[in-house]
Amino acid sequence: MASTPSTASSDSFEIISSLRYDPSIPHAIGERTAEPHLLATPYYLLPYHRDRLLNAAICFNWTKAIEFLQQDLGQFTQILDTFIPDKSESWRLRIVIDSSGACKVEANPTASMNPLNLLYPSQEMSQPNTWRVYVDSEPTTPSDFTMHKTTARGDYTAARHRSGILSPQEQAEVLVVNPKGEVMEGSITTPYFRRRRPRSEKDGASKDAGPEWVTPPLLSGGNAGTTRRYALTEGFCTEEVITVADLVDGEECWLSNGVRGFIPGRIVLMDPKGPERVPPPR
Secondary structure: OEOOOOOOOOOOOOEEEEEEEEHHHHOOOOOOOOOHHHHHEEEHHHHHHHHHHEEEHHHHHOOOHHHHHHOOOOHHHHHHHHOOOOOOEEEEEEEEEOOEEEEEEEEEEEEOOOOHOOOOOOOOOOOOOOEEEEOOOEEEOOOOHHOOOOOOOHOOOOOOOHHHOOOOOEEEEEEEEOOOEEEEEOOOOOOEEEOOOOOOHHHOOOOOOOOOOOEEHHHOOOOHHHHHHHHHHOOEEEEEEOOOOHHHOEEEEEEEEEEEEEEEEEEEEEOOOOOEEOOOOO
């Protein structure tokens, strides 16, 4: 049975975006991107987070939130600065904005990491632990609450529980799938898969290089993640519909989000709670 889209009044949910604050970003990787302004502050990909929040506010027709988010990026940064407990440390931030345009930022300590892992994958980055990547056994119906990040995250929590992921500290992810069997996104990450080339290309009939990696298109129902936008802008990946049937048990993939950067993953088409293969969503 498909999970139904969340329905909520504007007073019962907020729009959110999570990102890493790391004072090493401007000096360590600030110039190593096609758009240097993205990494010019300790706030990882901050312009993209502001854009994502603004697009969500527009979708929900939150006039006051739109006005707040249309302010100069420098002013927005100054507001965020007031929530940072210690600017010499790294923090996991969650920007939360309600329909009235009120903004709060939740700041929690986060582990140190190699800032190169915030860049799209390359041979220079260190290899963090590989995450297990499961496939949800039930489909989720795309809605405004899957295409924009909000506090109404019941569908994602349910998908994680069905896959046996009960703690945010677990190095595991679950792919959320729409009723057509297409991968939408991960519950807390954007996934990237090796490009599915036609057999003629694999045999060398085509010299089209193109990016080696692909990520699901927004039309599949997932949200426009900030690291997803960055990976597309940098040419690390392109968009391609990926179905559950395309996935191979044990295949390598990549995951990314605004707090952890890029993480290697491996597809697990087995039920984490038993020996049976996870069936395609019904």
